[in-house]
Amino acid sequence: MPISPSAALLPCAELHLHIEGTLEPELIFELADRNGIDLPYADLEELRARYQFTDLQSFLDLYYSNMEVLRTGADFAAMTRAYLRRAAAAGVRHVEMMVDPQAHLLRGVPLEECINGVAGVLATSLEEFGISTVLIAAFLRDRPIAEAEDVLRQLLAMDAPIAAIGLDSAEVGNPPEGFVELYRMASAAGLKCVAHAGEEGPAHYVEQALDLLKADRIDHGIRALDDPALVARLVRDRVPLTVCPLSNVRLRAVDTLADHPLPQMLALGLNVSVNSDDPAYFDGYVDDNFAALQRTFGFSPDQLAELAVNSVESSFASGERRAELLELIRAWRAAQGVS
Numbered sequence: 001m002p003i004s005p006s007a008a009l010l011p012c013a014e015l016h017l018h019i020e021g022t023l024e025p026e027l028i029f030e031l032a033d034r035n036g037i038d039l040p041y042a043d044l045e046e047l048r049a050r051y052q053f054t055d056l057q058s059f060l061d062l063y064y065s066n067m068e069v070l071r072t073g074a075d076f077a078a079m080t081r082a083y084l085r086r087a088a089a090a091g092v093r094h095v096e097m098m099v100d101p102q103a104h105l106l107r108g109v110p111l112e113e114c115i116n117g118v119a120g121v122l123a124t125s126l127e128e129f130g131i132s133t134v135l136i137a138a139f140l141r142d143r144p145i146a147e148a149e150d151v152l153r154q155l156l157a158m159d160a161p162i163a164a165i166g167l168d169s170a171e172v173g174n175p176p177e178g179f180v181e182l183y184r185m186a187s188a189a190g191l192k193c194v195a196h197a198g199e200e201g202p203a204h205y206v207e208q209a210l211d212l213l214k215a216d217r218i219d220h221g222i223r224a225l226d227d228p229a230l231v232a233r234l235v236r237d238r239v240p241l242t243v244c245p246l247s248n249v250r251l252r253a254v255d256t257l258a259d260h261p262l263p264q265m266l267a268l269g270l271n272v273s274v275n276s277d278d279p280a281y282f283d284g285y286v287d288d289n290f291a292a293l294q295r296t297f298g299f300s301p302d303q304l305a306e307l308a309v310n311s312v313e314s315s316f317a318s319g320e321r322r323a324e325l326l327e328l329i330r331a332w333r334a335a336q337g338v339s
C-alpha cells in the first residue's frame with residue numbers, strides 16, 4: 001500500500017541524536033572559513049568522498065576530525081539551529097540531543113562555549129521550531145574513566161542545563177562496567193542515564209548498562225537479539241531501545257536495510273524507536289529513516305505510529321508534553337485513515 005505524502009511528517013520524538021553528527025559538509029566549510037581553519041579537503045566533493053565507512057571507528061575518525069571547526073559558542077549555536085530547522089521539517093517534535101563536551105574540552109574549547117552555545121538555542125526551540133528539547137552530556141568510553149568523571153564534576157559545578165548523561169564513542173573493548181562511578185555520580189545529581197550498548201559490542205554490554213549503570217534507556221541495542229534471555233527481560237521491562245537503521249547500514253552493523261532486525265524487534269514486542277544518530281554522515285534524518293523503512297519493509301501507518309508512540313513514551317519529556325505529542329500522533333493516524 002503506497003504511503004500518503006503526509007506520512008513523511010509523522011510526529012515523533014528523536015531520542016538518539018549526536019548534535020556534532022548533524023554538522024553538514026557545507027557548514028563545516030563555512031565554520032572553517034569563519035575560524036581561519038585549513039581543512040584537509042580542497043572542496044565539498046573531496047570531503048564528501050570521505051563518507052564511506054567500514055565500521056564505527058572509521059566514522060568516528062572523520063566525526064572527531066570535522067568537529068575541529070567548532071570553536072565558539074556561536075559555532076555550536078549555528079549547528080544546533082541548522083539541525084532543529086531540518087528536524088522540524090522531518091516531523092520531530094521533541095528531541096533528546098547528545099553533545100560530547102569532553103571531546104571539545106580535549107581540543108581546548110571551554111565547556112561554557114559548547115554547553116551555552118547549544119543550550120542557548122534549545123532554550124527557545126519550542127517557540128522557534130515547535131520542538132521541545134532535552135540535553136544529554138555524553139562521555140567518551142575510549143578515554144580514561146577519571147577524565148569523564150572530572151568533566152561531569154565540572155558540568156555539575158557550572159550547573160549545566162543537562163537532564164541526562166550518555167556513553168558513546170568506540171564500544172568494543174570499552175564495556176560499561178568501568179563507568180559505574182560516573183553513572184552513580186550522575187544519578188545522585190538527579191540526572192537520567194542512557195548508554196550506547198549493543199551497537200557493535202556484545203549483548204552482555206547491554207546487560208551491564210542495565211545492571212551496573214542503571215541505564216533508563218539503551219542506545220542501539222540491536223546485538224541484544226543474540227541473547228534470548230536478555231530479549232525476554234527487555235520485553236518484560238519495556239526497556240527503550242533507540243534504534244538507528246540507516247546508521248547501522250552505513251557503519252556495517254547490518255549488511256543492508258533489508259537485513260535490519262527492526263521488524264523482528266517489533267514482532268518480539270521490544271520497545272523500539274527510530275532515530276537518526278548522526279544524520280549528516282548517514283544520509284538521513286528521521287524522516288529519511290522512516291521513509292527507507294517504509295520502502296523496504298512496507299510498514300503500515302499503524303506500525304509507523306507505534307514506533308512514534310514508543311519514542312514519546314520512552315522520552316524524558318514532562319507528562320504534559322508527552323500528552324501533547326501523543327495527541328499529535330493520534331491526529332496523524334486519523335489522517336491516515338487508521339482509527
Ligand code: HPA
Nearest residue numbers: 018168169170196277278
Ligand atoms: O554512532 C555512534 N556510536 C557511538 N558513538 C558515537 N558518537 C557519535 N556517534 C556515535
Ligand SMILES: [Zn+2]
Nearest residue numbers: 018196219277
Ligand atoms: Zn549514537
